[in-house]
Amino acid sequence: MTQARGNLAFLAFVLAAQVLVGYGLLDRRAASEALAPPPSHDVALASALGDGEFFFRKGVLMLANIGVSGGVLVPMKELDYADLTGWFSLLDSFDARSMAVPYLASYWYGFTPNTADSRHVIDYLLARAEIDPQEGWRWRVQAMFLAKHRLEDLDLALAIAQDLAARDDPRAPFWVAHMPAFILNDMGDSEAALILLGGIMESKPDMADDERAILSEAIERLNQEMSGETQ
Helix, strand or coil: CHHHHHHHHHHHHHHHHHHHHHHHHHHHHHHHHCCCCCCCHHHHHHHCCCCHHHHHHHHHHHHHCCCCHHHCCCCHHHCCHHHHHHHHHHHHHHCCCCCHHHHHHHHCHHHCCCHHHHHHHHHHHHHHHHCCCCCHHHHHHHHHHHHHHCCCCHHHHHHHHHHHHHHCCCCCCHHHHHHHHHHHHHCCCHHHHHHHHHHHHHHCCCCCHHHHHHHHHHHHHHHHHHHHHHC
16 A cells, blocks of 8 residues: 555656646747748658658648647747748648648738738738639739738739739639729729729620629719719
8 A cells, every 4th residue: 555655656746747847848849849941842852751742731730830839829920921931832832732821821820910021921922823823813812902901001002903903814703803993092093993993894895794783883982982072
């Protein structure tokens, strides 16, 4: 009985020691493992023993859990976004068909409290769009959204919107052609926005009924805003 109690006491001591050591290492582990610079493509492939898909899946899992190793969450504002977007591009080089990485970039990392870091995400999304013929329009729209709402850079948002509209991608929804007009209106140039929307209406006589209705409503709203400004 005495031996059993002694064993239990020793086990309790060991467990308590493990807990204390673990708590002491939490901050250190989280800080050191939050995000390392991305390796080269060849080094990444070698680390996965030539299995690029394994490296991709492991990398996506890492991106989805950055900063939580060790039980401490490292804030986005403390991440190096140059390294982070380097990881985005590296993983895309292994699997450009998956939308996991640009979705994480668009809907998670793009909303960093350090708004200047959003520019790194915008640059990544625009680069991703160039290698993604199926969903490129989607990443340009997200880049435009971040430029407008995160950076509050309407000039950049307009440039992206104009490029998006000029591509006339048949896979893109019809409303992408209208985005430059909406950005111009946000910039206070309602007259230019109205001319642009009117030009779209006139240039597409075979426009679908739902698109024509939405475009007509936007034109009417702009006319009302302009007449209200002149009263």
